[in-house]
Amino acid sequence: MEFLFGQMLGFAVAFADLVADPWTYVYLISSVFLGIVFGALPGLTATLAVTILTGFFGNKIPLDYALIALLGAYVGAIYGGSYPSILLNIPGTAASAATAMDGHPLAKQGRGAEALGLTTTASFIGTLVGTVALLIFVWVLLLISKNIASPEKALLALFGILLSGTLMSEDLAIKGWIAGLVGLALAMVGMDPILSEARYTFGWSYLLSGIAVVPVLMGAFAVPQIIDGLRHVDVGKMVELKGRILPNLASIRRYLPIIGRSGVIGTGVGALPGVGEDVAGWVSYGVGKTVSAEGDKFGKGSLEGLLCSETANNACIGGALIPLLVLGIPGSPPAAALMGAFKINNVIPGPTIDPAIILRVVAIMVLASFTMFIMGLFTARVFIKILRVPQTVFLPLVMVLTTIGSFSVGGGLNDLYLMLGIGAVAYLMNLLKYPIAPLVIGVILGGMFDETFRRTLLLSDGDLLAFVSRPGAAILVTLNVALILGQMPIVKRALTRMKGRTV
Amino acid sequence: MDRFEKEKALALAQLRARDFWSALALIAVALFFLWKTSGLSLGVHSGAGVSSAGWYTSAAVVPFGIFGALLVLALVLLGISIRSGGAGQALSAIGLGWKPKEARRIGAIGLILLSYIVGLVPRVDFILGSALLITALICGFHSREGRGALVPVLALCLAGGFALLVYPNQADWAQSGDDWLTLALLIALTVWHQGTGGRDRALRLTPVLALGLPFILICAMAFGFRQNVPNRGGLIFSKIEYTYYVHLRPLWRS
Numbered sequence: 001m002e003f004l005f006g007q008m009l010g011f012a013v014a015f016a017d018l019v020a021d022p023w024t025y026v027y028l029i030s031s032v033f034l035g036i037v038f039g040a041l042p043g044l045t046a047t048l049a050v051t052i053l054t055g056f057f058g059n060k061i062p063l064d065y066a067l068i069a070l071l072g073a074y075v076g077a078i079y080g081g082s083y084p085s086i087l088l089n090i091p092g093t094a095a096s097a098a099t100a101m102d103g104h105p106l107a108k109q110g111r112g113a114e115a116l117g118l119t120t121t122a123s124f125i126g127t128l129v130g131t132v133a134l135l136i137f138v139w140v141l142l143l144i145s146k147n148i149a150s151p152e153k154a155l156l157a158l159f160g161i162l163l164s165g166t167l168m169s170e171d172l173a174i175k176g177w178i179a180g181l182v183g184l185a186l187a188m189v190g191m192d193p194i195l196s197e198a199r200y201t202f203g204w205s206y207l208l209s210g211i212a213v214v215p216v217l218m219g220a221f222a223v224p225q226i227i228d229g230l231r232h233v234d235v236g237k238m239v240e241l242k243g244r245i246l247p248n249l250a251s252i253r254r255y256l257p258i259i260g261r262s263g264v265i266g267t268g269v270g271a272l273p274g275v276g277e278d279v280a281g282w283v284s285y286g287v288g289k290t291v292s293a294e295g296d297k298f299g300k301g302s303l304e305g306l307l308c309s310e311t312a313n314n315a316c317i318g319g320a321l322i323p324l325l326v327l328g329i330p331g332s333p334p335a336a337a338l339m340g341a342f343k344i345n346n347v348i349p350g351p352t353i354d355p356a357i358i359l360r361v362v363a364i365m366v367l368a369s370f371t372m373f374i375m376g377l378f379t380a381r382v383f384i385k386i387l388r389v390p391q392t393v394f395l396p397l398v399m400v401l402t403t404i405g406s407f408s409v410g411g412g413l414n415d416l417y418l419m420l421g422i423g424a425v426a427y428l429m430n431l432l433k434y435p436i437a438p439l440v441i442g443v444i445l446g447g448m449f450d451e452t453f454r455r456t457l458l459l460s461d462g463d464l465l466a467f468v469s470r471p472g473a474a475i476l477v478t479l480n481v482a483l484i485l486g487q488m489p490i491v492k493r494a495l496t497r498m499k500g501r502t503v
Numbered sequence: 504m505d506r507f508e509k510e511k512a513l514a515l516a517q518l519r520a521r522d523f524w525s526a527l528a529l530i531a532v533a534l535f536f537l538w539k540t541s542g543l544s545l546g547v548h549s550g551a552g553v554s555s556a557g558w559y560t561s562a563a564v565v566p567f568g569i570f571g572a573l574l575v576l577a578l579v580l581l582g583i584s585i586r587s588g589g590a591g592q593a594l595s596a597i598g599l600g601w602k603p604k605e606a607r608r609i610g611a612i613g614l615i616l617l618s619y620i621v622g623l624v625p626r627v628d629f630i631l632g633s634a635l636l637i638t639a640l641i642c643g644f645h646s647r648e649g650r651g652a653l654v655p656v657l658a659l660c661l662a663g664g665f666a667l668l669v670y671p672n673q674a675d676w677a678q679s680g681d682d683w684l685t686l687a688l689l690i691a692l693t694v695w696h697q698g699t700g701g702r703d704r705a706l707r708l709t710p711v712l713a714l715g716l717p718f719i720l721i722c723a724m725a726f727g728f729r730q731n732v733p734n735r736g737g738l739i740f741s742k743i744e745y746t747y748y749v750h751l752r753p754l755w756r757s
Contacts, residue, residue: 392645
């Protein structure tokens with residue numbers, strides 16, 4: 001109980017500091033607005049919003065303000081994706097794909113305004129659920145993580161890459177792992193962290209300092225989006241909005257248990273390393289369909305279905321920040337971009353992170369969700385107008401934003417060449433159905449993996465048993481092996497046979 | 504089998520045929536980097552005033568693991584592709600087939616981005632270069648489905664190619680010949696776009712967006728965030744910078 005009070009007190013102080021600073025509102029309102037616009041425009045994603053703002057604000061303003069801008073955009077973009085899902089049947093972001101299943105049928109029934117109002121409320125509550133979980137669990141995990149040493153860190157990084165590769169792959173899990181390995185390989189470029197020996201620089205002095213994170217983020221997430229999006233897309237007819245967007249309290253009260261359940265699911269999925277808001281939305285939608293009394297109405301215009309996905313994808317944000325802050329492993333692709341911002345500010349998320357940063361993140365999340373809620377309810381019609389802007393007009397502008405953002409982070413023209421190269425590779429990978437998120441997570445975690453893996457061997461005089469001699473490490477080895485074995489056809493078949501026997 | 508299932512089966516066959524090629528490419532990459540890694544010392548090594556303790560602290564240990572694993576996974580992918588019939592179809596239209604329209608679209612965007620990043624950004628005024636990029640992309644890909652991308656591509660390639668070939672060395676990047684050519688091409692492309700483009704709001708807004716956004720961005724970066732910006736000696740930006748520091752800033756500094 002004392003722990004909880006201590007936490008609440010710390011949060012209250014951080015929140016009061018934030019509220020009392022007038023600059024907070026400048027960054028927060030503009031970033032949440034920008035985030036909703038990015039989310040609402042089909043063709044732009046939450047990851048892209050956070051990535052572009054990392055290029056802009058990552059190292060140009062103090063980290064305290066940069067965090068406001070990045071988290072505000074993150075929260076806004078995940079919510080903003082619901083607009084085109086409901087009104088156009090086109091998910092604005094991957095996270096809102098499940099929202100379109102029920103949102104659009106509701107809009108066609110003339111209940112679009114009601115759907116938007118409830119979506120806004122559910123997203124708001126979902127973000128708060130994730131944030132409360134972040135406030136509580138981050139400290140519990142931080143206490144545990146004090147015992148994490150090099151073997152566990154190396155195995156956790158590997159687990160994050162493998163899990164992200166497995167869950168983010170549309171096709172074969174092996175493609176996700178390959179993408180993760182390519183990311184790890186990119187992270188090996190430059191001076192090695194223990195002996196300072198140059199690796200794979202090919203005589204290019206720029207590469208001695210390693211592959212910079214921001215150009216990789218821009219190349220991996222922005223360039224393929226621009227290449228793919230520059231085509232004529234008939235957005236179809238927008239469903240006209242009738243009625244008021246403000247939700248009524250009776251509906252909210254009625255759906256509160258569903259919102260709560262979806263919030264918990266979203267937070268849990270978000271806490272898994274490398275798994276994004278889209279997975280959270282679909283998992284929550286699937287659970288809702290199974291347990292709900294009106295499960296048969298899902299997909300035909302069910303408010304429950306809509307709330308399941310929309311609450312979960314916003315709750316996922318708080319969840320995704322837990323592994324990021326505690327272990328330095330991004331919980332989702334936008335969190336990977338956030339990790340980039342931490343890195344360029346020389347802040348290393350993990351067990352040694354300054355507790356004040358965590359409290360500030362929680363306070364920003366709460367304020368950002370309030371801002372999103374107010375904007376969603378009172379300025380929704382502005383965002384609906386923005387939906388009409390064709391992607392062939394705004395994507396060229398995004399290219400210029402990406403260029404100057406990437407240039408100004410530090411590496412100048414070399415960063416731009418790197419961005420273009422990574423962009424071309426990422427576009428090809430997209431075409432061949434290799435997921436991009438594991439690649440980025442591999443680049444971010446590669447340095448940590450290399451250093452901690454070799455340090456473990458150094459401390460044990462090359463004894464590989466060091467990776468199983470500690471209980472935490474042994475559990476992580478088991479998880480990694482199980483994850484790989486679980487994808488093998490022979491094991492899958494055996495598991496199916498066993499399941500059949502028990503049924 | 505209905506049409507949807509047929510399309511799905513065809514898409515999977517195409518993917519497995521392409522997996523065959525991507526697996527071969529990955530095997531080549533993994534082998535190349537395994538060979539490169541073998542150049543790093545794996546035993547006891549001294550360098551930069553630091554001595555390694557043994558093979559286990561070598562800079563090559565983790566890369567060997569990564570590229571070894573990549574080789575194994577690429578071989579597994581190759582096996583999956585061969586078993587699914589991908590190898591048989593790899594040389595057929597399914598494996599190699601490109602939709603000509605899509606190939607033209609991607610080729611045009613690739614050329615435009617390459618000319619912009621490699622040719623224009625380092626050498627040409629950022630406002631002019633970015634305005635030409637925005638105009639070319641809107642002009643080529645907005646409401647001109649399958650036609651009209653040739654003129655914007657030519658304009659960008661001409662501007663980028665000229666800058667790259669005439670001013671290849673960094674010492675020459677501040678010269679303005681390429682800026683004037685880019686400006687001329689921007690005006691010509693804008694006139695052509697306004698004359699031949701589809702009549703909508705985007706057409707009217709193109710020049711405003713093309714010049715307005717890069718102007719705001721570069722001013723915010725240079726004077727707001729005080730960051731490095733591309734080509735400070737550019738035709739327009741050098742004038743803006745001069746006006747800002749000589750005429751405007753003293754107004755509030757004094």
